[in-house]
Amino acid sequence: MKRLLLPALLLFALGPTGARGQQTAPLYLQQDAPIEERVEDALQRLTLEEKVALCHAQSKFSSPGVARLGIPELKMSDGPHGVRAEIEWNSWRHAGWTNDSITAFPALTALAATWNPRMAALYGRAIGEEARYRGKDVLLGPGVNIYRTPLNGRNFEYMGEDPCLAGAMAVPYIRALQKNGVAACVKHFALNNQEQWRTSVDVVVSERALRELYLPAFHRAVVDGGVWSIMGSYNRYLGQHCCHNSALLNDILRGEWGFDGCVISDWGGTHDTREAALNGLDIEMGTHTDGLTTESRSGYDAYYLAQPYLELLRSGELPLETVDEKARRILRLIFRTAMNPRRPWGSLCSEEHYAAAKAIGDESIVLLRNNGILPLETDRYERILVVGDNATRRLTDGGGSSELKTKRTISPLEALKTLYGDKIRYAQGYTCGNPLYGKVEEVPAATMDSLRSEAVALARTADVVIYVGGLNKNAYQDCESTDRRSYDLPFGQNELIEALAEANPNLVVVNITGNAYAMPWVDRVPAILHASYLGSMGGLSIADVLSGRVNPSGKLPYSIPVRLSDCAAHASGDASNYPGIKPEGISMKKAPDAPADSRAYPQVTYAEDILVGYRWHDTRRIPALFPFGHGLSYTTFSYGRPEVSAAKMGPGERLEIRVPVTNEGSRDGMEVVQLYVGDDKCSVLRPLKELKHFRKLFIEAGGSAEAEFTLTEDDLKFFDEQSHGWVAEEGTFTLYIGSSSTDIRQKVKFRYTD
Known part of the structure; x- marks a missing residue:
């Protein structure tokens, strides 16, 4: 009420007199006046x-x-x-309110993994x-x-x-x-x-x-x-x-x-x-x-x-x-914003918001590998062992400014118990101790050995093992202000996964992380799910994908290299490329306020230039372990021959592209059709191909749909440093249409003429 009364009181102090002596609001308070006029009046x-x-x-x-x-x-x-x-x-202390608990939505890397702009709007x-x-x-x-x-x-x-x-x-x-x-x-x-x-x-x-x-x-x-x-x-x-x-x-x-x-x-x-x-x-x-x-x-x-x-x-x-x-x-x-009279009241922790978080999480989970063990139908196994700290950890905590105070959070273990009942047993397998912001406690080796031994012993008696690990939101993992110290999973997880695979061949790995990581055990694990931080409903999304209630449709928004040196920023092994070079004898505490020309600060050089991610892997022919755009489904999709509106295009013209896709399996599913463009011959170095458009299609079992794209000359351009502008050179271009950056199903060539 206070906010509503204040402008009214100001009418007497500031408002000019209108017809018949009535007060009218100053222009900046007139809600229907154009914003720019209100701004100038207030200024x-x-x-x-x-x-x-x-x-x-x-x-x-x-x-x-x-x-x-x-x-x-x-x-x-x-x-x-x-x-x-x-x-x-x-x-920076929490205020201690009791009415500020919220819905935790999936992390943005999870949103990107949906490859679905409708999920972004939701x-x-x-x-x-x-x-x-x-x-x-x-x-x-x-x-x-x-x-x-x-x-x-x-x-x-x-x-x-x-x-x-x-x-x-x-x-x-x-x-x-x-x-x-x-x-x-x-x-x-x-x-x-x-x-x-x-x-x-x-x-x-x-x-x-x-x-x-x-x-x-x-x-x-x-x-x-x-x-x-x-x-x-x-x-x-x-x-x-x-x-x-x-x-x-x-x-x-x-x-x-x-x-x-x-x-x-x-x-x-x-x-x-x-x-x-x-x-x-x-x-x-x-x-x-x-x-x-x-x-x-x-x-x-x-x-x-x-x-x-x-x-x-x-x-x-x-x-x-x-x-x-x-x-x-x-x-x-x-x-x-604050003086916008038409903005709605909003809502908090509604069922609609939980449903939105669940829908985004469902579409974000990436099935990296599956030899047929997934989905785990509820009547298929009697003894199911869940292993891993992330099965129970609150992954909305930590991370710096992204920390969240949730009203409701469902863990993977809780959701799996709801789904599979008393078939579920749990072993922690590893612990990260109690890492604080900027400080990491060392976990005694005896503790880690004991947790690993317990999990492996239980794995030998289980019908199937579901491992839920990865990173968390503590320092030197997925966390603001600190970078990771290693490309490997922390807390001895690689050794634990290897031991579990030895104990039980029916092992499903679910790693929750906002980053790529090394997988030295990849060939020994029949199924791998890659999930990001999924928020309040994350456990439900993971359980539903594992059980087959949800058909996975996520695609990787980044490449997963085999090893760190396969990543462009680390390929040379030169510290100048990452994390940079700090001048000798300079205190970093003084660097931020140093004069701009003093060079008293570290410097990092992006030597890989335009070849980041799949652009690097493609162009330098260094295969990723799992490529950008990769993600499997519980069904299969086939691509028909594309229809292209013309064999050439010029400035101001467009190419219309239609790609038929058929769901050849027995389950409804979603497929992301990815359109990359490559310049076959150019006066400067260009990546083999670059993503320009994508469409996510829902296709019923046995059904078909079409992905439609419009290509313009802007999709063909590179930035020319000599002319300081965007340039499309004449020549032949290739359209690469596929299910990932490497799973290319169709190619079409066309000519651009200036």
Whole structure:
């Protein structure tokens, strides 16, 4: 009620007198007036001090409005897998509320594994309703950074190694979320591809790789998704921190793409008042912290865009136009969200939201391998042993800012017991101890040996063994601020899986992880399921896929190399490619605030250039263990001959492509038809092929459907650094149509003529 009364009271203080002496609201309060007119009206009413106040935090997760004018604050929350529990006003401790439990949705790497934009829209709508109900104006997500190395601890928050897939999934998420009057905040712009040295590392990358790989998903979020805010990344590019990076924010984001929303710093990502003022940052958050655990020792007035900024504006050392532009964009965001009278009320932990989480989880699970042991029908086995810490662990805990406080979470073991009843027995098999953020406890060898021996002994007496392991959300695994230390599964899991396979040939491995990992036991295991963090309903999704109630349809959003050295970022073994080189004799604690030209910070070089993920495996002929786009089903699909509208195309023309697909099995199922394009001969190095379109089809048993695609000249272009533009060269191109990046079912050639 308070929020509704305040503007009415302002009518007497601010409103002009209308006909017959009646008061009319100031333009900025007139809800039906165009937003741009309201923004300009409000802007001219603000004092300089009020404009500056808009530009920085007032608490850990809010920035101020203008109380004098009835303009509310902006309330933000971490995402993007759920709305984070309430944090205290000025500390990182939980506030201890009892009404902030939420639905945990699958991690974004799981959403990407659905390859289904309809699931992305469902996700965005549901999480937007929860954010709205919780009173949030900005949800800090989705993340669309490209998967460059499987050691990146934050890959689970992103959507894989391909910009086409990430962009196609981000757009419906953003649109559906923002229909709730809650701004998406796409992150982290840009080149945040590792957590080690994340606040200071300078990324050296070609402009071509930047444009072709690392920016397209952000571009789609802005141009097609209409996103209202973007978060800058911690790292540097061209020696400048990305939260106030002139090339990224001024030249590309605003200059080329026309972004009219707010740029929000990552928490603790701002380092300089002048750069922040001049280089495109609008709202500064979390300064004087590390973004996670360190408490601020300075008040919010000490932020770079607070009192120091105000003093430079007053003295004339910085132009007033800079703060006007920031205030204009922040007001626009407030009118789109906190002062949007048409946004719905939202809802929290509804059955519809649990159903959405379950549906997304169902479609995300990837069946990597199956010799026929799956599905495990409920009447097929009498003695079923479940092994593994992840069968019972709450995987919504930990991970840094993605931690979630859930009202309801169903574990794999709980779901399997519900499905199979007293046929289920459980052995933990391994333990990770009690790792804290940034600290890992060593588990005594005797403890690990005892757990392994117990599980192996029980496996010998079981009809089938279901292993549920993988990574978790603790430090040095899938976790913000730390990268993984090894490509192997931790806690002796490889040895445990080997021992279980020796004890019982009927072994099904279910690994829950937001990353690829080594599988030295792959040939000894008859079935492997690859799941990401699936949220509240994750256990049900895993149980239903194992039992056959759900026919798996997930596809890998990233390649799984045989070994780490098969990954492009690690192929040379040179530390300059990952994690980078730290200058000798330099304290990393001082590096973030060092002058841009001092070189007093680590530097990482993307030597693989445009060949990331399947582009590397294809072009360098280094087979992945499981390729990008791979995923099996309990049925089989055949592809018919494609129909292509023409044998050639030119500028402004299109090719229409239709691909018939038949479900030849006895189960209904879904298939992802993937369309890659290869330039047969080019003046520059290009990947063998690149994903350009995909369609997910539901096909009944014995039925058929068609995947339809429209190819334009933009799908043929590469970024030419000499002309600083996008170029499609004349010549022959090949369409590769298949079920994965390597399972190509049909090829069609056509000619492009300029």
